[in-house]
Amino acid sequence: MTLSNSDTNLEVSVWRTRNGTGLYETFEVPAHDNQTILDVVSWIQQNADPTLTYRFACRVGMCGSCAMMVNGAPRWTCRTHVNKVLKHNRLKIAPLRNLPVIKDLVTDMDPFFDKWVSAGGRHEPTRTRHDPIEEIQPANEQRAAADAGIECINCSVCYAACDTVANNADYLGPAALQRAWTIVNDEKHGDRQDVLDTVSAAGGCQNCHSMGNCTALCPNGLDPLSAIAGLKRATMRQFFKRGN
Amino acid sequence: MLDLRLYLAQRLSAMVMVPFVFVHLGVMIYAIQGGLSASEILGRTQGSLFWFLFYGMFVVASSLHAAIGLRVIVHEVTGLRGLLLAALTWGGFVVFFFLGARAVTAVTMI
Numbered sequence: 001m002t003l004s005n006s007d008t009n010l011e012v013s014v015w016r017t018r019n020g021t022g023l024y025e026t027f028e029v030p031a032h033d034n035q036t037i038l039d040v041v042s043w044i045q046q047n048a049d050p051t052l053t054y055r056f057a058c059r060v061g062m063c064g065s066c067a068m069m070v071n072g073a074p075r076w077t078c079r080t081h082v083n084k085v086l087k088h089n090r091l092k093i094a095p096l097r098n099l100p101v102i103k104d105l106v107t108d109m110d111p112f113f114d115k116w117v118s119a120g121g122r123h124e125p126t127r128t129r130h131d132p133i134e135e136i137q138p139a140n141e142q143r144a145a146a147d148a149g150i151e152c153i154n155c156s157v158c159y160a161a162c163d164t165v166a167n168n169a170d171y172l173g174p175a176a177l178q179r180a181w182t183i184v185n186d187e188k189h190g191d192r193q194d195v196l197d198t199v200s201a202a203g204g205c206q207n208c209h210s211m212g213n214c215t216a217l218c219p220n221g222l223d224p225l226s227a228i229a230g231l232k233r234a235t236m237r238q239f240f241k242r243g244n
Numbered sequence: 245m246l247d248l249r250l251y252l253a254q255r256l257s258a259m260v261m262v263p264f265v266f267v268h269l270g271v272m273i274y275a276i277q278g279g280l281s282a283s284e285i286l287g288r289t290q291g292s293l294f295w296f297l298f299y300g301m302f303v304v305a306s307s308l309h310a311a312i313g314l315r316v317i318v319h320e321v322t323g324l325r326g327l328l329l330a331a332l333t334w335g336g337f338v339v340f341f342f343l344g345a346r347a348v349t350a351v352t353m354i
Contacts, residue, residue, distance in 0.1 A: 167320035170245060206251035207316075235248055 008089075010082065012040055014052065015094040017103050024092065025049075037070050037077035037085070041093060041105065054105040061219065064155035068105050069094040074160035076219040096160040098173075112156045112175070119176035119204075120195035126188055136187055146185035149178045149227050151220050158214035158224050170203035174214035174224035177205050181227035184234060196235055205231040245319045245329065250312050257309040264302040289351050296352040303344030311337035 008031045013024040027044050038056055045052040056066035061079040068077050071085050071092050082091070099107035127134060136143055158174035159165055165173045172180075180199050183189045199205045208228045215225040246254075275285070289295045315333040318324050324332065 164320070168245060169323070170325075200248035202245050202247045204247065206246040206248055232251075236252065239248055239252060 010040065010086070010091055011089055012044065012091045012093065014041070014044060015101075015104060016052070017101060022101070024094075031082070035082045037068070037075060037080045037082060037091070037093065038066055040082060040091065041068075041077065052105070053103045062153060064153035067096055067155040067157050067160065069097055069160065074157040074217055076155050076157060079219065096156055098160050098162065098165045099156065107156075109156060112159050112173070113154070115172045116154070116176040116179055118198070119172045119180045120183060120191075120198045121176060121179045123183070123186075123188075124190035124194075126190045134188055142185040142187060145230065146182040149182040149222060149224070152178060152222060153220060155219065157217055157219055161213035161217045163211055163213065164207055164209055168203070168207055171207045172199070172203055172205075174208075174228065177208070177231060178222065178224040178227040180205075181230050184231065193238075196231075196238055199231050200235045200239075205235065208232075245325065246312070246316060250315070254309055254312040257305040257312075260305040261302065261309065264298070264305070267298070268302070286351065291354045292352055296348065299348045299352065300345075303341060303348055307337050307340035307344060310340050 009028040010031050012027045012029045014027060015022055016025045027048050029040050029043050029048075032039070038059065041052070041054050042056075045054065054066070054068070056078060057063040058065075059078045061076055064076070066077045067074055069075075069092075070077065070080060071087055071090075073085075074096055075085065077093075085091070093105065095101045095105050096107045099109065099111060102108050138144075138147075152175055154175060156175065158178075162171075162174055164171050177199060180195050183195050184192050186192070189195070205228050208225075210225060210229070212225045215223045218224065311333050314336045315329060318332060319329055
């Protein structure tokens with residue numbers, strides 16, 4: 001049994017920033033068994049060009065910092081096997097779509113997190129630390145809906161996958177809206193009404209075209225598409241209930 | 245770019261249009277089976293309050309629906325926003341409504 005098949009090489013095109021714009025630079029990278037995209041990028045930086053800039057931290061799919069476009073689709077690179085996405089022995093690696101590029105494969109995540117906060121992402125407590133802890137039944141319907149979205153690691157894969165974000169700069173995007181949906185269903189949140197009002201404004205959940213790239217590509221198997229549909233229903237119900 | 249009110253207006257106008265579309269297509273297919281001339285059709289529609297209300301509401305719903313849809317497409321394709329986008333939405337509604345209303349009055353009024 002061999003541990004590697006490094007007699008074959010992968011042809012890897014990597015986006016490099018140059019003078020305010022950029023171009024794809026191609027590298028020959030030795031192929032190995034069980035190799036991830038992050039392994040490939042790290043190999044290039046360590047063996048071919050130390051100036052290549054990219055971002056990663058945990059390497060185990062928890063921190064959400066290593067997402068990049070791989071052969072046209074956003075992926076968490078630390079847990080994406082080369083075999084899963086390789087096309088004709090070629091890889092094309094680029095910075096995440098829909099975000100400003102800082103350098104090479106590193107994007108500025110500020111717009112993503114700003115929208116996350118502006119969609120009502122901050123927790124507003126209902127009690128102080130001196131009050132007894134509120135009991136929440138894990139099996140109740142609202143808690144189940146909130147639980148479905150809380151494993152988001154903010155990797156921005158859904159944000160990069162979303163064509164509505166690409167065409168509508170004000171649109172909050174799937175991750176921020178999914179966070180809003182968990183809060184709307186969180187009995188311990190103090191101002192759930194405010195979150196519903198925020199996601200009903202221009203740029204809110206009504207702009208989603210239900211294309212579903214977010215759900216199809218979420219590396220954690222979450223379903224922002226259904227969360228946004230839930231927000232649409234909740235905001236609509238609220239409108240007919242209170243008349244505005 | 246949509247907010248809740250525009251979203252609801254578009255969805256509700258779509259719901260209103262569903263029966264209108266089916267009745268419109270159904271009557272059209274049924275009516276021409278035996279061969280009908282334009283004057284025979286106008287003979288049945290002109291002066292009819294039913295067809296005036298039917299196509300009148302159809303025109304209102306479709307003008308609203310199309311203007312909001314156009315607004316979304318124009319915003320996402322060109323990035324147009326603010327007052328210009330609002331003017332385009334309302335302008336679109338007025339043009340669609342005028343064209344539709346003209347046709348409805350021509351076909352249903354004596």
